[in-house]
Amino acid sequence: MSSSKRIEQNLPLTIYGLKSVLIHPKDNIFEILCDSLDAANLSFEDGDILVIAESALATSENRLVLLDSVSPSADAFCYSKTTGLDAREVELILQESEHVFGGVSGVLLTLWNGILCPNAGIDNSNAPEGYVILYPKNPSKSAQQIMYSAAKRFKKRIGVIIADSRTQPLRLGCTGVAIGAAGFEAVLDKRGEKDLFGKSLHITRIAAADILASAAEAVMGECGECIPFALIRNSFAVMNPNAAGVLTIPADECMYLGCLKKQD
Template sequence: MKTGMVMSLYPIRTKILEAGDDLTSIIIKEINEQNLTLEDGDIIIIASKAVARIEGRMVRLNDVKPSKEAYKIAKETQLEPEFVELVIKESQIVYGGVYRALLTLKNNILQANAGIDSSNVPKGYAILLPKNSTKSAHKIRNQIYQKTGHKVGIIIADSRTHPLRLGNTGFALGVAGIKPVVDERGKKDLYGNTLKITRRAVADNLACAAEILMGEGNEQIPVVIIKGAPVETTEEYIDELQMIISRNQCMYFGTLFK
């Protein structure tokens, strides 16, 4: 980041979103009502659960029939068998679990409970991840351009934990309009040493910054606008694979899951 550069974040409150809502129009309306203006290069961070809600991704747990495996895992982790069954169905792999959490591989990402959540939904329900966060990010970006004429960046963000670290941080599920990762390999540090493995997760870092304002409870802030972010914009289609490291190169996966 250049000296003197300022990055500003603005929380955007919305109504409680429902299936079928026009999320783009709601975002633009709330931005205008909160006396903000969109500009080229702004980044809009959107909570994944906001996208999932308008897609109708809430599931009533009473409609889920648990398997024997789900009952077994539920007993070990003190999760509801119906919830566990959803996790099993939504996961590529379930590695195991601890109290109230299962370590899963979902969309080639290690996540708790395959990203399924039972918070900020009515009692007796759970909410899944969006169907395709990448497509959603590009769709919303295109709609905003059509409605406002501004080229912005979009990040569909969720939260996750990190190995042996307490608490959740934000990360990007889907990105449009910005380069999500900056490759620093080959650059020099302060002492002239060549960086060998460093790549900066720009989209994840921005999601983390927005997470501070979004919160995890009843804040009702599913959107954050970031202005002045030092990012590289792009018109290319950003696929989620551009943010994923291969298993054999991943320090955690390559070491612990051989």
Template sequence: MNPVSIFPVPGLPEIVNGASLATLILDGVQRLGLALEPGDVVVVTQKVVSKAEGRVRSLEGVVASPRAIEIGNRIGFDARHVEVILSESVRIVREAPRVLITETRHGFICANAGVDRSNTGGREFVVLLPERPDESARRLRESLRERSGVAPGLIISDSFGRPWREGQVNVAIGAAGVLALRDYRGQPGSGNRSVSVSLGQLAGRVGVGPI
């Protein structure tokens, strides 16, 4: 069994639209006295990717629909924020005070469609999930390859709550150059019984250590 080392990348600035994440990551790795090597995996938080891709929206220009106003009044939430959540969702799964559990257009089930108002660079801004997280991961991986000569595995992670559990866990919402799933179905298990349902989420296990 090979050991695994995790290195947080230091010195990253506030990310803005158009920022070169590959350059910032490689500069941070260099400050650690390290360099990317074959077999490395880079984990980047969703918010960093979204900010660099311009997936930030000002609430000042959002006009809340009657439905958003009704929901906002019911759950005690800014109706403009609700309007953005609805625009990023295909359905509402559940309502609770100050939170909507929705299915996003990507197919994720999460709080507020991933539309986040914290650490956005301003009180009237929200950050949305990347439109195509796997494509975002592929582009960033290619940018790292062009600049370093090494194409690491690339995972985009986000923090999700889980049903009936307190707190959040990091999950992989986008990946490139890594085996995201491992299918154990049909393989022998204990007691001479074959595994029938297990599908291991490998990318999510690595995604617990984002920069």
């Protein structure tokens, strides 16, 4: 449903958190999702957006690594000294990253799949003792597969977001961010539209997937809630089954990285 139609019909944006059983490696996450929908007495409607926690998807895709199986390199030991991170975890971060910008206590700032993120998305929270969870291998492809499965079973057109939480520069606390998406336009281009005073917009693009991921965080939580799914209804999303997923820009076009790089 378009945002204009939602506004015309005065339909409220609604977000449902969906509890699930504990997800294990090689579990069928779509079947677990369907069970969660049944337990909540819900089903999909056209235009719904499904948000899935990346750690839940990654666990189902067996992206868990036992730290004792990792042999740290010399670079890993060096970064371990400056960050305080386990050298074995640092080694995995180096293997998963496209680039490491540096680090502070507990965190390495990295580039993963064109996304700026801490520790290449690797986390030990919500992982068994002694393990860490890597990001899903291809979040947008996984989102697309889940979108197709939903279309086949429920005969509905939905969008899917694979979401993580992320800090913002110079801000305390986390918000949601999409690391994968399918079924809708992740970014809405508003260039050429008019503002309240009739002036044309020149640079405005709306990060729709990230906004919806942040909204889902309100019901999914960050700890032991066991709510890996959120269903968003009556959103402003523009549905498109052929959308390209999450969109990124080069580092030199980024307001933060580009400006800092010029000062080096």
